[in-house]
Amino acid sequence: MSTSRQRIVVGAADLIRRRGLAGSTVRDLAGHSGAPLGSTYHYFPRGKQQLAAEAVRYAGDLVQTYLRRELHAGPIAGLRAFLGLWRQTVLDSDFRAGCPVLAVAVEEPPADGAPEALNAAAEVFAAWQQMLSTSLRENGVEPDQAGQLATLIVAAVEGTVAMCRAQRDISPLDEVTAQLEALIQHSLRQ
Structure with missing residues (x-):
């Protein structure tokens, strides 16, 4: 990916x-990255949905890379890293930023075209769930339970990030972490 294109994707994700x-137009997304509007349309000829989809995939890939590395130490280490990443994001932004994947997922898809960004969000959530489920299974959790627990983890984390932002308080994330x-430790012992 070219440096200019990458800068636009990173800025859009942020x-x-x-x-x-x-709440963001293509002009806003281009401006936030410092790119000229024309460059944005050059790299993303399908417009806002294409740019948002790539921004969501970019954010998803960053989390996956981090999660993959931490899951080598087991599912609890992976969970702590996953929650720690969102904790840092929320605190570093003074409760102004959350997850771009969730932000796209909760918005109404466009009426005039394919929900490219929404589809990307679904792919990212599924990838996170799969990584967590695989780690849980590899550490002795029954396959059905591992899948359900992975879904619970992703849903709980995403919801808790939203709660923290709304309440301007990190304690919901700490409570969910515990x-x-x-729950994972109990599942590993069975």
Whole structure:
């Protein structure tokens, strides 16, 4: 990916995690990255949905890379890293930023075309769930339970990030961390 194109994608991911997709125009997304509007349309001829989809995939890939590395130490280490990443994001942004994947997922898809960004969000969530489920299975959790627990983890983390932003308080994330750790430890002992 070219440097200019990458800069636009990174800037778009950052703005979407702060303002959501509906709250951002292509001009806003280009401006946030410091790119000329013409360059944005050059790299993303299908417009906002294409750019948002790539921004979501970019954010998803960053989390996957981090999660993959941490899951080598086991599912609890992976969980702590996953939650720690979102904790840092929320605190570093003074509760102004969350997850761009969630931001896209909760918005109404466009009426005039394919929900490219929404499809990308679904892919990212599925990839995170798969990684967590695989780690849980590899560490002795029954396959059905591992899949359900992975879904619970992703849903709980995403919802908790939203709660923290709304309440301007990190304690919901800390509480969810403790409960999910206990649930994983219980599942590993069975």
